[in-house]
Amino acid sequence: MDFDFTEDQHALRDLVRKFVAREMPKDAVAQWDANGTFPSDLLDKMAEIGLMGASIPEEFGGTGGGVVEETIVLEELARHSSTVALAYGLDVSFGAVTIERHGSDSQKQEFLPQIAGGDVHFALSMTEPNGGTDILGAMKTKAVADGDDYVINGAKIWTTGVNIASWLFVVARTERDPAKLSRGLTVFLVPKDTPGISYRKIEKLGSKFLHSYEVSYDNVRVPKSAIVGEEGRGWHAIIDTLNNERIFVAAVCVGLGQGALDDAVQYAGERNAFGKPIGQFQAVQHPLADSLTEIELARLMTYKASWMQDQGQDCSLPASMAKYFASEAAFRTTDRGMRVLAGYGFAMEYNMQRYYRDIRQLIFAPITNEMGRNFIAQVGLGLPKSY
Incomplete structure (x- = not known):
């Protein structure tokens, strides 16, 4: 088994990281959050460097990647802002995946190049x-x-x-x-x-x-x-899209959790108490170690599901497992981050409160984790349908 990215995938991740640092630093994201206004040119800038077409075939103006490439972009965006990542996901999941897999030839010809160019957006x-x-x-x-x-x-x-x-x-x-x-x-x-x-x-x-x-x-x-x-057969298109949706939400949760963990670790290294950094105390180290472990496990399941969908395999079970576990792991990570930052975590000038607020919706959306576990028990364990 090879768990590494390809050379092109490594390059894509590096490209997104540079874009995130340049175009959406955390202080800018905090301002967008406070104002409630999505930056009008951000998706256009993503299109200029090929991110909007990361999972679109080259014949339609994309770069020829797949769901793994989509997952890479989503995770890196979400490390600074899950909200921006969700906006990106609306276009590449609901838009590109749905149209590429189920749209007519004319719909593909019309919309896929426009998605890659950042000219159309979907809900x-x-x-x-x-x-x-x-x-x-x-x-x-x-x-x-x-x-x-x-x-x-x-x-x-x-x-x-x-x-x-x-x-x-x-x-x-x-x-x-x-x-x-x-x-x-x-x-x-x-x-x-x-x-x-x-x-x-x-x-x-x-x-x-x-x-x-x-x-x-x-x-x-x-x-x-x-x-x-x-x-009359829209449910088949919906199911295919929802599998991809669960992968994309899992990727957003992994990125959000990693971003919250990054902030918590930085604070633990800089904040001193009783003559030493608080990160030297086991009471701080252990919950951060738990978060690192859980986020990495969520990342592995998310990329497995995305790889399976790229291979044309049935990814419904791993996609549901990834969404369920990644959202819960990120939920716990933001809670631990709030505890590490203590009062500063409660202050709006720090980003931890934003991570803490943003993850809450992903516990019950786009599918509740309770329903996700129902599906996992039914499909993964062969237990009777409970709903």
Whole structure:
């Protein structure tokens, strides 16, 4: 087994690290977080150096990488800002992966070069107000055929990134089969400014400059060419995208946890008490050692899942395991970091409180860790379905 990156992957990681240090230092990220404003040119700058096309084939303007390359970029971005990493992931996961694997030839020709160039951005509008994880049972948004068009009516919640998106992936029910709820779902790619779409921002604890919204669809008319994949078989495209989504969120958690650990270790080396750095005390060393171990374990599982998806293997189990463990490891790491920094961890001028706030949502989004463990028990252990 070879656990090392290729030469090109090492170069990509170095490129992202230099970009992060230059374009999104932690003091700048803190200002974006305080102002609640996503930097309008940041994704454009990523596109200029090829990051937006890291997992897009060369024939469509990308650099020909895959999910492993996507994971490298996400982890390095998240070491300074999980919010920026999530914004990147919306484009490369929901956008590039969905269109490359399930889009029509015309959709690939239109959108993949634009994604690589940073010209279009995406948000996934799937979660229903009364649904959460129960996507199939709660789906009430409908799309009804009308001539050469479909008319969409319904409401979504927790549609993240509408403030920077130009297109929305909208999941709606085009028919209902009581015997199999996964049938009859269709994915539409809809311009955000289409008449009938309205949205309201949700105030959040974390990720404060990548906003989440309630979105309403009132007689939104779209052409049949807006369908991604096959009519009524959208669940198959969704599942494929969700596997990639879990890998990308796991990568974000690994990066976030590593960033919090970096800050905690730096503080432990600089802060003196009782005549010595606090990092010399076992009470500080041991929790930091726990975090280092857990983040490394999460990293290994995340890259295994990303490698499996690149190989065309079924990665649903390792992707779920990676998301579950990485988010919990990062959660514990930010908590330990707050304890190491003590009062300074509680001060807004330090970044630890931002890591502490931002990780909270990734425990229950995009899938709750409880549901993730249900899936792991069912698929990994062969136990009866519990939901």
